[in-house]
Structures are given as C-alpha cells and as structure tokens.
Amino acid sequence: MLAVDMAGETVRAMNGSMVAYDGEMTFKRQGMTGGEGLRGALRRRVAGESMTLMEVTGQGTVYFASEATEVTLVELAGDTLLVESDSLLALDGRLQTGVQFIGLRGMGTGQGLATTKVEGQGTVAILSDGPAIALEVAPGTPLCVDPHAYVAHRGQLQQDVVTDVNWRTVLGQGSGESVQFRYQGHGLVYVQPAERGGILEI
Amino acid sequence: MPGYTSINAKMVQVPIGHGQDVYSRRGSMLAYVGNVDFAPTVTDGQGIGGAIGRRMAGESVPMMHVTGQGTAMFGHAGLYVHVIELTGDTLYIEADRLLLYDATLQKGTMFLGEQGGARGVIRGAVSGQGLFTTTLVGRGSCAVISHGGVIELPITPQRPIHVDPQAYVAHRGQVDNTLTTAMGLRDMIGRGSGEGFQLRLTGTGTVYVQASERKV
Numbered sequence: 001m002l003a004v005d006m007a008g009e010t011v012r013a014m015n016g017s018m019v020a021y022d023g024e025m026t027f028k029r030q031g032m033t034g035g036e037g038l039r040g041a042l043r044r045r046v047a048g049e050s051m052t053l054m055e056v057t058g059q060g061t062v063y064f065a066s067e068a069t070e071v072t073l074v075e076l077a078g079d080t081l082l083v084e085s086d087s088l089l090a091l092d093g094r095l096q097t098g099v100q101f102i103g104l105r106g107m108g109t110g111q112g113l114a115t116t117k118v119e120g121q122g123t124v125a126i127l128s129d130g131p132a133i134a135l136e137v138a139p140g141t142p143l144c145v146d147p148h149a150y151v152a153h154r155g156q157l158q159q160d161v162v163t164d165v166n167w168r169t170v171l172g173q174g175s176g177e178s179v180q181f182r183y184q185g186h187g188l189v190y191v192q193p194a195e196r197g198g199i200l201e202i
Numbered sequence: 203m204p205g206y207t208s209i210n211a212k213m214v215q216v217p218i219g220h221g222q223d224v225y226s227r228r229g230s231m232l233a234y235v236g237n238v239d240f241a242p243t244v245t246d247g248q249g250i251g252g253a254i255g256r257r258m259a260g261e262s263v264p265m266m267h268v269t270g271q272g273t274a275m276f277g278h279a280g281l282y283v284h285v286i287e288l289t290g291d292t293l294y295i296e297a298d299r300l301l302l303y304d305a306t307l308q309k310g311t312m313f314l315g316e317q318g319g320a321r322g323v324i325r326g327a328v329s330g331q332g333l334f335t336t337t338l339v340g341r342g343s344c345a346v347i348s349h350g351g352v353i354e355l356p357i358t359p360q361r362p363i364h365v366d367p368q369a370y371v372a373h374r375g376q377v378d379n380t381l382t383t384a385m386g387l388r389d390m391i392g393r394g395s396g397e398g399f400q401l402r403l404t405g406t407g408t409v410y411v412q413a414s415e416r417k418v
Binding site: 001015016018019020021022023025027028029054055063065066067068069 | 282349350351353355361362363364365366369395397409411412413414415416
C-alpha cells in the first residue's frame with residue numbers, strides 16, 4: 001500500500017486505486033489525452049498501451065493500493081523510467097509520460113509492441129507481484145531477465161532478446177527458460193519474484 | 203484472552219484450553235497439537251434465535267467451535283490474517299472477513315438501517331456489504347482476513363477518513379459512517395475516476411482498510 005501526503009499538489013494514479021484518504025481530495029479522470037496531447041493519445045491507441053489515470057488533488061493523506069500487490073518507489077532525477085502501464089500505480093503530477101515503441105521483442109511475452117515512458121523529476125510508484133528487486137547493470141556485465149518477471153528499467157540500456165529454442169522446446173520438453181531479455185549498458189532493471197502469463201509458454 | 207500469535211502474515215496460532223475455546227471459520231484449521239476438537243456449529247453459542255436472524259440477514263458463514271487442550275493454527279486461502287484485541291468495545295465487521303474469535307466475545311448481527319436509517323440501507327446495497335453487518339462485543343481477541351493486509355487508520359473528530367467501500371474491512375469505536383458520492387457528469391458517461399462512492403467515517407475510533415478492492 002502507498003500513502004501520499006499532499007499539500008495542494010497533484011498526483012496521477014491508476015484509475016480506482018484509492019483505498020482511503022483523510023482531508024479534502026478531489027478525483028478526476030484524465031481526459032482522452034492523459035496530458036500527453038492529441039498525438040500522444042493517438043500513439044498510445046495505436047500501440048495498445050492503454051493507460052487510465054486519474055488526477056488527485058487536495059490536502060491530507062491519500063492511500064493507494066491495487067490487488068494486494070507490492071509497491072516500490074522509484075525516484076527520478078531527470079532520467080527516464082520505462083515501465084509497463086499495468087505496473088504503474090501513481091506518479092508525481094510533474095512527471096511526463098509517453099509511449100516508447102520497443103519493437104518486436106514484446107511479442108509473445110504478453111507485453112505488446114510498446115511500453116510507457118516516464119521522465120522528469122519526481123517519484124513513481126510501481127506495482128509488482130511480490131517485492132521487486134533492482135538489479136544493476138554495468139558495462140561489461142549484461143543482465144538477462146525472464147520477460148515475465150521484468151517490471152521496469154531505467155538508465156542507458158540496450159535491450160535485446162536472447163533465445164535458446166531448440167528441438168526440446170518444440171517438443172514441449174523445454175526448461176521453460178527459452179527466451180530472455182538481455183540488458184547491456186548502464187542502469188537498473190526491476191524484477192519481480194513472479195511470472196506473468198504470456199501468450200506463449202516459453 | 204492472551205495468546206494469539208502470528209506465525210507469519212498469513213497464519214495465526216491460538217492456545218486452546220479450559221475456558222479458552224474459540225469459534226473459527228469452518229475448514230480454516232491448518233494444524234494442531236494436543237487434543238483439540240472441532241465441532242460444527244450453527245448457533246455460534248448465541249442460541250437459535252441469533253442463528254435464524256443471521257441466516258435471514260445473509261451474514262451467515264459456517265463456523266466451528268474449537269475446544270480441548272492444545273494449540274491450533276488457522277489460515278484461509280492464503281489471505282493475510284490480522285489480530286484485533288477488543289477491550290469492551292464493539293467491532294463492526296463483515297461475516298466473511300472473520301477468521302476466528304474468542305468464545306468470550308458476543309457475536310451479533312446489526313441492521314445497517316440502525317446506523318443512518320434509509321441511507322444506511324442504500325450504503326449497504328451500493329458497497330456490496332448487504333443490509334446487515336456482524337458485531338463483536340466484549341473482551342478478547344479476534345482475527346480477520348484480508349486481501350493484501352490491513353492498515354489501521356485512526357479516526358478523530360478533527361480527522362474524518364474516507365474509504366473506498368470495497369477496501370473497507372472493519373471498524374470499531376464511536377463511528378458514524380455515511381456514503382458520500384462524488385458522482386459527476388463524467389461518471390454518467392463512463393469516464394469516471396473510479397472513485398464515485400466513498401464511505402465517510404466520522405467520530406472516534408479506528409477503521410481497518412485492506413490493500414485491495416477484492417472481496418473475500
């Protein structure tokens with residue numbers, strides 16, 4: 001669960017995720033464009049990376065939660081966080097969101113062709129099924145992650161897909177670890193201790 | 203009665219002995235040590251009148267009477283278990299949230315109309331709580347189940363609390379609750395913020411809120 005103390009600021013949160021508050025709060029669903037402009041809205045629609053946020057403004061403390069999942073806070077200082085829109089619980093009103101196309105690697109892992117980009121200065125609350133850990137990636141030590149356990153990443157990272165599909169996988173006798181995301185560069189990857197269901201059993 | 207020990211966030215251990223019997227949700231026993239008996243009960247130790255009233259009110263979850271000598275462990279469906287101590291005050295809780303309670307506590311059923319008349323009835327219907335709620339009065343402990351764990355929020359006359367009806371678990375103390383709506387044009391056309399209804403709790407007491415909007 002996430003508690004936010006507010007003194008007149010605005011936060012944006014997943015629609016319907018408020019569980020309790022004290023003080024005075026107003027909840028307003030963001031318009032079709034979600035603060036991203038008409039072009040942003042179109043990109044989002046095309047990418048299938050739908051995201052419904054509400055604007056919360058007021059004085060007091062507001063509590064957010066969703067489906068009993070764990071909440072991790074990420075502080076952004078001008079850099080960019082890439083996260084699935086399903087995993088985004090709340091973010092500072094000052095942060096900018098957008099859609100980032102990531103190519104074909106999302107296919108088959110249930111993540112689609114695009115992901116959500118958050119940038120600016122402020123705090124983001126991300127959801128994970130079980131507590132998330134942040135794994136550091138340094139030049140020379142690439143990190144491989146199960147696509148189903150991937151939550152978010154930040155920093156200067158190149159992402160590619162590593163496959164280890166052989167005749168055993170085709171016969172249904174694979175180890176269940178045939179596809180991985182590999183990150184190279186400098187940054188942090190957030191990983192959860194559970195695997196989402198994808199389209200393919202890989 | 204002392205002795206409810208949390209083994210982890212989802213299991214609770216209770217000593218059972220003479221004068222230390224408990225009622226628990228039927229089928230929630232996980233393990234026990236010693237001579238412990240589990241007897242299904244329909245009256246929950248309150249007489250047949252209470253049982254009929256509860257059945258009619260739809261606040262009836264099958265319970266069992268746990269007696270004997272030893273210790274028993276309880277849990278249900280991997281849900282979080284939270285222990286609440288009562289010291290003579292009243293806990294208002296949905297029947298399906300109650301995992302176990304001391305036999306020294308008096309269980310009752312309250313018509314929501316008693317708290318706010320017709321508005322109480324509407325509140326129960328809208329929030330999915332039904333028209334009745336369960337009360338526990340006396341001195342003793344009880345354990346409640348929740349999805350994702352509960353937080354306790356104190357309510358003071360200066361600091362009313364608003365709760366999402368689906369995340370509400372229980373409350374205690376001298377608390378008045380009303381259903382407030384922030385319905386606007388946006389909600390009518392399906393573009394609401396998802397926070398159209400809230401329970402407004404005022405007075406002095408505590409409210410228990412879970413980290414999810416899922417029912418048990």
